[in-house]
Amino acid sequence: MATDNTFLGRGWSFxxxxxxxxxxVQMLDGEENIRSSIEVVLSTELGERVMLPGFGWRKEGWLFESMTTTAATAIEKEIETALLFFEPRIDLNEVRLLPAQGETGKVEIHIDYTVRSTNTRNNLVYPFYLTEK
Structure with missing residues (x-):
């Protein structure tokens, strides 16, 4: 039985x-729309959007940096802040950076979140390449 999740939002795919x-145009509904919005925030460099310069996070500033505990914590905080401001439909439970298994120069951003209106927990793993622009 399909559920009506239109109250979670409906928007264009990106x-x-x-x-x-x-x-x-292809439209996204519900939790798929939220997931897509999170991916848009994570893929946008801070200042990239002229009309909304605070959107995104300073991802290119971390390219070619050594992935120390301090750097990983700073990246996690930047991502938490970006999602706090630009995805109000979720509560962040945890953001973690973990090295990708068997791949040099890549970390995985693990995001655990709860959709506020449905109290549904979800997670997202987003690849971040430290050696590529």
Whole structure:
């Protein structure tokens, strides 16, 4: 049985996908929309959006940095702050940076969050490459 999650939000997919025959744009609903929004925040460099310069986080500032405990904690705090300000539909439970198994120069950003309106826990693992722009 399908549930109606439209109260969680509905928005365009990112990047936008257009259907020429139907003359529509692909839309995302509910928790899929929230997950996509989190990924947009994580993939946006601070200052990249001219009309919203505070959107995103300073990800390129961490490229080529040694991944010390101090650096990992600072990155976690930056991500927490960005999600706190730009994804109000969630409560963050935890943000952790963990080295990717078997891959040099890559860490995984583990985000554990709860959707406020449904009290549903979710998680997201986002790859962050320290040696690529």
């Amino acid at each position: 990047p936008p996908v257009f259907d020429r025959q139907q003359k529509t």
